[in-house]
Amino acid sequence: MKSILFSTAAVAMTATFALADGHSVVRMGTEGAYPPYNFINDAGEVDGFERELGDELCARAELTCEWVTNEWDSIIPNLVSGNYDTIIAGMSITDERDEVIDFTQNYTLPDPSAYVAMSADVDLEGGVLAAQANTIQAAFIAETGATLVEFATPEETIAAVKNGEADAVLADKAFLTPIADEDADLMMLDKEELIGGGIGLGLRESDTELKEKFDAAITSMKEDGSLNALIAKWEIGDGF
Amino acid sequence: MFSFCTDPSTLPDWQWMACYLTTGKHMSIYWSVLTVFLLLAITAPTALAFGFAGASAARSRIAPVSWLGRGYIAIVRGVPDIAFFLFFVIALDQAIEYLRHRALCPDWTEPVRQGNDFVVCAAAKMPLGNAPQWIHETYGFGLAVLTFAIVFGAFAANVLFGAMRAVPKAQLETAEAYGMTPRQTFWRVMVPQMWVFALPGLSNLWMVLIKATPLLFLLxxxxxxxxxRELGGTKTSRFTEYPHGDWRMWYFLALLIFYLMFTRASEIVLDRLMVRLTRGQATTGGEAQRKAAV
Structure with a gap:
């Protein structure tokens, strides 16, 4: 029994030795629940603006990439402990996050955050506002006089407005627009908040080589206009 | 899936539903049902083995072994499941990678902990960074099985420990009087008789285990x-061929029915097992069976 265990362990170790070769596969971590940035399509695959962008960036940087989904709440801890190599999940560049992880240059301009509510006359200063936990919107509401209710998924923030638990939801405008368009009960308010420094790719601070590769790929996409074409296609906001 | 599914927006209701329920995304939920069954099928016997080992150790006459068994039972039973699942799995994963790192990359000079980052050499990654996704998933699943087995094993150990003590003393003394060694007494007299005392406690554990599978998501x-939750959420027509409102209620209703049927089926099986284990035992249940048969 012991010898069987030892020999399988030995085989496993030699096999892993043969395969090991730096960043031969880059694992792209995303949430898969935030259209149009990233979502799971009908076929069960990761789709959206960031899927197309990420595939193009990997092609330009000559990397083999693989897509992984992870819950938003634990998306940074799992990057830091090495379960995947990048976060490409509509994550805005903020100082707090920058202390823990590194960001590439931004690949979208700061998208204004918008409010969606059941009626136009909600009290945004003193009412109850919903936001996804650990987002720039949640941090923004916490600073104001309004009461913040946080949810783990974007879906639940919308549901909270519809069932009356919250007066309005604050989220990225690109995410809220298709929802407000299609649901007759919901409407987008005129007021917008300019928060965040645009969206970037999150990487481990020790992973400088990978950061340079992605930075170069983003620059080349910005220069030849292909990034703007993608932004227009998925209606993410203004182009560069 | 079906040939008529090319343009769902024009389909009549039942065809729309047939197409909707067979999308690639829905296949994921059907697979996850199998994942849950597989998890239970592997975890239950593993946890029972952990429990048996823990209970036997706790009963041992060798003090350190006994402390080990009692310590395992007391510590794991006392720590909240969620804390255990969050802490233990990450710690275990990093411990495995650290040991591999020390063994495989002796020339590595940089520290493993760099600020917030946990960095080991590429060859020590578990599983390797370039391994296909299914290997990552299988590894995660393996960690989940081990964690579940350790947690539920501690509870099972406590149940079995009690069951071993519930076997009538006279039975063990008789075995000794017949000249059996302690080892023979344990395996031939105590173990066959303890299950009838253990089963009510173990069946409770099984029911709790069935319902604990959503903890998998933490892993x-x-x-x-x-x-x-993901499938039931509102879907707008820009991002799917099958737009719908908030259908989470219906999905959770289906889950409710699934879990109720599953636990009911388990109850029926466990009741039969109880009847079988009671046969010929020196308990009131065994006595009632004997009288009914006469």
Whole structure:
């Protein structure tokens, strides 16, 4: 029994030795629940603006990439402990996050955050506002006089407005627009908040080589206009 | 899936539903049902083995072994499941990678902990960074099984420990009087008789285990509750061929029925097992069976 265990362990170790070769596969971590940035399509695959962008960036940087989904709440801890190599999940560049992880240059301009509510006359200063936990919107509401209710998924923030638990939801405008368009009960308010420094790719601070590769790929996409074409296609906001 | 599914927006209701329920995304929830069954099928016997080992150790006459068994039972039973699942799995994963790192990359000079980052050499990654996704998922699943087995094993150990003590003393003394060694007494007299005392406690554990599978999500395994939430959420027509409102209620209703049927089926099986184990035992249940048969 012991010898069987030892020999399988030995085989496993030699096999892993043969395969090991730096960043031969880059694992792209995303949430898969935030259209149009990233979502799971009908076929069960990761789709959206960031899927197309990420595939193009990997092609330009000559990397083999693989897509992984992870819950938003634990998306940074799992990057830091090495379960995947990048976060490409509509994550805005903020100082707090920058202390823990590194960001590439931004690949979208700061998208204004918008409010969606059941009626136009909600009290945004003193009412109850919903936001996804650990987002720039949640941090923004916490600073104001309004009461913040946080949810783990974007879906639940919308549901909270519809069932009356919250007066309005604050989220990225690109995410809220298709929802407000299609649901007759919901409407987008005129007021917008300019928060965040645009969206970037999150990487481990020790992973400088990978950061340079992605930075170069983003620059080349910005220069030849292909990034703007993608932004227009998925209606993410203004182009560069 | 079906040939008529090319343009769902024009389909009559039942065809729309047939197409909707067979999308690639829905296949994920059907797979996750199998994942849950597989998890239970592997975890239950493993946890029982942990429990048996823990209970035997706790009964040992060798003091350190006994302390080990009692310590395992007391510590794991006392720590909240969620804390255990969050802490233990990450710690275990990093411990494995650290040991591999020390063994495989002796020339590595940089520290493993760099600020917030946990960095080991590429060859020590578990599983390797370039391994296909299914290996990552299988590894995560393996960690989940081990964690479940350790947690539920501690509870099972406590149940079995009690059951071993519930076997009538006279039975053990008789075995000794017949000249059996302690080892023979344990395996031939005590173990066959303890199950009837252990089964009520173990059946409770099984029921709790069935319902604990959503904890899998904490470990990165996508289980049925995750998919029910994801599939039931509002879908707008820009991003799917099958737009619908908030259908989470219906998905969770389906889950409710699934879990109720599953626990009911378990109850029926466990009741039969109880009848079988009671046969010929020196308990009131065994006595009642004997009288009914006469």
């Amino acid at each position: 990165g395994v996508e289980d049925i509750v995750y998919w029910a």
